Amino acid sequence: MNNLAKKRLNENFKQSVKYLTLVFNDFFILALIFLFGALMFWYAQSMKAMPANLWFYKPLVGFVMWLPLLTGKLVTLIKEADMQFLFTQDKHMDEYLKPMFRYSLILPYILIVLLAGILFPFASIKAGIKPSDYFIFVLTILIFKICQLLIEENNLYFEKRIDISLVNIILLILTIVGAYWYWLALIVALISEIYLFYNQKNHQKKLFDWRYAVENEKARKDRVYSIFSMFTDVEEKQVSIKRRKYLDFLLPKSIAKENPNRFLYRRSLLRNPEYLNLLVRMTVFAVLISWLVQDWRWALGLSALVVFLTVYQLMPLATEFDTNIMYRVYPIKREDRGRDLIKVLNIALLIQWLIISACWLLVLPIDIHLFESMAVLLVFAILLIIVYLPNKVKNLNRKR
Amino acid sequence: MSLKIEHLTGGYTGVPVIKDINLEIKPGEALGLIGLNGAGKSTTIKHILGLLRPQKGSITLNDINLMQQPTKFKREVAYIPETPVLYPELTLKEHLELTMLSYNLDEKKAWDRAHELLKMFRLDDKLDWLPIHFSKGMRQKVMIVSAFLADTSLLVIDEPFTGLDPLAVANLIDLIRKAIADGKMVLMTTHVLADAQQAISNYAVLNNGTIEIVGSLKEIREHYGLKPDDPFDKLYLTLNKVDHHE
Numbered sequence: 001m002n003n004l005a006k007k008r009l010n011e012n013f014k015q016s017v018k019y020l021t022l023v024f025n026d027f028f029i030l031a032l033i034f035l036f037g038a039l040m041f042w043y044a045q046s047m048k049a050m051p052a053n054l055w056f057y058k059p060l061v062g063f064v065m066w067l068p069l070l071t072g073k074l075v076t077l078i079k080e081a082d083m084q085f086l087f088t089q090d091k092h093m094d095e096y097l098k099p100m101f102r103y104s105l106i107l108p109y110i111l112i113v114l115l116a117g118i119l120f121p122f123a124s125i126k127a128g129i130k131p132s133d134y135f136i137f138v139l140t141i142l143i144f145k146i147c148q149l150l151i152e153e154n155n156l157y158f159e160k161r162i163d164i165s166l167v168n169i170i171l172l173i174l175t176i177v178g179a180y181w182y183w184l185a186l187i188v189a190l191i192s193e194i195y196l197f198y199n200q201k202n203h204q205k206k207l208f209d210w211r212y213a214v215e216n217e218k219a220r221k222d223r224v225y226s227i228f229s230m231f232t233d234v235e236e237k238q239v240s241i242k243r244r245k246y247l248d249f250l251l252p253k254s255i256a257k258e259n260p261n262r263f264l265y266r267r268s269l270l271r272n273p274e275y276l277n278l279l280v281r282m283t284v285f286a287v288l289i290s291w292l293v294q295d296w297r298w299a300l301g302l303s304a305l306v307v308f309l310t311v312y313q314l315m316p317l318a319t320e321f322d323t324n325i326m327y328r329v330y331p332i333k334r335e336d337r338g339r340d341l342i343k344v345l346n347i348a349l350l351i352q353w354l355i356i357s358a359c360w361l362l363v364l365p366i367d368i369h370l371f372e373s374m375a376v377l378l379v380f381a382i383l384l385i386i387v388y389l390p391n392k393v394k395n396l397n398r399k400r
Numbered sequence: 401m402s403l404k405i406e407h408l409t410g411g412y413t414g415v416p417v418i419k420d421i422n423l424e425i426k427p428g429e430a431l432g433l434i435g436l437n438g439a440g441k442s443t444t445i446k447h448i449l450g451l452l453r454p455q456k457g458s459i460t461l462n463d464i465n466l467m468q469q470p471t472k473f474k475r476e477v478a479y480i481p482e483t484p485v486l487y488p489e490l491t492l493k494e495h496l497e498l499t500m501l502s503y504n505l506d507e508k509k510a511w512d513r514a515h516e517l518l519k520m521f522r523l524d525d526k527l528d529w530l531p532i533h534f535s536k537g538m539r540q541k542v543m544i545v546s547a548f549l550a551d552t553s554l555l556v557i558d559e560p561f562t563g564l565d566p567l568a569v570a571n572l573i574d575l576i577r578k579a580i581a582d583g584k585m586v587l588m589t590t591h592v593l594a595d596a597q598q599a600i601s602n603y604a605v606l607n608n609g610t611i612e613i614v615g616s617l618k619e620i621r622e623h624y625g626l627k628p629d630d631p632f633d634k635l636y637l638t639l640n641k642v643d644h645h646e
Contacts, residue, residue: 331474
């Protein structure tokens with residue numbers, strides 16, 4: 001079982017490297033360097049202006065250091081087929097999970113140490129935590145992560161399951177307490193860890209909950225793939241469709257003037273999280289950067305870029321149904337799908353423009369330039385619809 | 401007016417899976433396609449549905465050639481696959497609406513028919529459900545309802561009884577019988593001959609990519625030297641021997 005775990009970890013590592021290489025391409029790294037530089041500059045400037053020893057600084061340190069505890073769930077790499085083929089291996093799952101446990105610590109530990117480093121000037125200068133105390137505090141956080149993963153591992157067996165959300169709330173309280181009474185938090189962390197390690201010895205006598213383990217791992221992988229899919233295509237990602245009845249008002253009331261392609265695209269755009277989340281995420285992003293730059297020229301340029309990127313990333317919707325056998329069997333004109341997609345995206349883009357413009361009125365100084373920017377953004381969106389999209393659609397039909 | 405498959409040779413790659421298939425189904429006729437796994441039943445169906453390009457031969461339905469007028473041809477064909485394929489984004493109601501849109505059905509008449517079918521398969525209270533909430537049998541029922549709603553002249557049914565409860569099997573057989581009586585053409589593949597022969601009397605035996613015989617079950621028994629009271633499983637044993645011999 002140990003070998004199987006190592007083999008799977010190796011495959012998982014290769015897959016992660018493949019996607020990380022795609023995500024962290026040259027442009028993205030460059031953007032990250034700028035973003036990180038800007039953030040650090042803002043941090044350094046804020047540190048100068050901030051008064052020292054305000055009452056909420058220590059809880060703030062506790063809260064920020066609690067955030068990385070939310071990342072990095074227990075990686076088990078258990079597959080659906082294991083329910084069938086490893087069904088008799090309950091006794092050996094403990095052995096299988098050991099390398100998985102160690103692997104699961106890597107990412108959260110990197111994040112905790114990185115964040116602890118960034119937060120150190122604030123914690124020591126502004127919050128008044130001594131460096132030695134801060135070291136113990138960070139050590140406690142690292143032990144908390146072990147405890148959290150041990151609880152997740154325990155939950156894989158049939159026994160009283162501990163809700164991880166509850167564990168996270170307790171950890172939040174403990175990290176905030178730890179920012180004041182670091183020794184107390186350390187003692188609690190050590191006692192919990194010893195208890196959980198002792199409890200782990202009983203695993204061999206317990207029944208492994210295969211169904212729960214499979215579902216948990218599937219959910220974990222889905223989260224990881226969702227992050228990767230924000231930047232690149234992820235073949236393995238399984239989409240879970242949401243009904244979202246509250247958005248039905250955006251669909252035509254009658255099907256009389258509808259056609260099959262438009263009918264499918266509209267519903268996919270509203271119910272497939274890949275597309276709707278993208279649209280929402282990009283719109284929020286445009287509003288957020290507009291608010292940050294506080295200048296109509298920058299807001300216009302960056303929002304136009306976001307609108308373009310939205311359209312670009314929504315293009316795969318055109319071929320979304322090509323692999324569905326019923327789509328190919330039904331008498332649906334596939335050659336018209338590009339034109340139908342444009343009609344659906346028209347509405348999506350206009351809604352995006354409307355939201356961005358409305359938010360500009362709230363977050364940017366209102367003057368004549370702002371209204372001009374709104375008009376220019378609208379013209380840009382219309383140009384995308386009548387010039388860019390038909391050209392892209394032609395390419396799609398050629399690929400067919 | 402008929403489905404004509406003439407000298408059809410084809411498959412997935414350059415190597416043909418089916419060779420020189422000739423079949424004809426006239427209005428009001430049904431044909432069962434039987435054979436062992438890998439005999440070429442699904443490949444034949446995929447060619448009729450336009451999912452594979454024939455290497456040789458032609459497929460015409462009511463004088464419409466599949467390769468020349470694919471959309472017009474497809475408008476005359478409804479299909480029930482062995483494994484139900486639904487759109488995860490669409491509710492049951494929307495699957496029916498999509499069928500109405502694709503086949504250009506009159507909405508009012510189609511809904512009257514849909515309600516009948518939904519009631520028959522006990523789906524009438526699940527119109528707002530997404531496929532994720534359906535069991536395998538229920539998904540298959542959605543495929544059946546959609547296919548019979550399309551009201552086409554040819555019904556292509558691939559292994560329809562898998563995963564259905566006995567009540568649904570009986571209802572499906574009833575629907576197939578009515579369709580035949582109404583002058584529709586039915587092509588069905590199945591291994592469950594006990595159920596199939598309640599609706600279909602004519603069969604084509606497909607073996608190793610070629611049609612060995614077309615006829616009634618009695619004629620098929622005689623062709624393979626089976627006694628009248630021999631269980632039909634024996635046909636498959638005989639086919640297996642023929643297959644191995646080749």
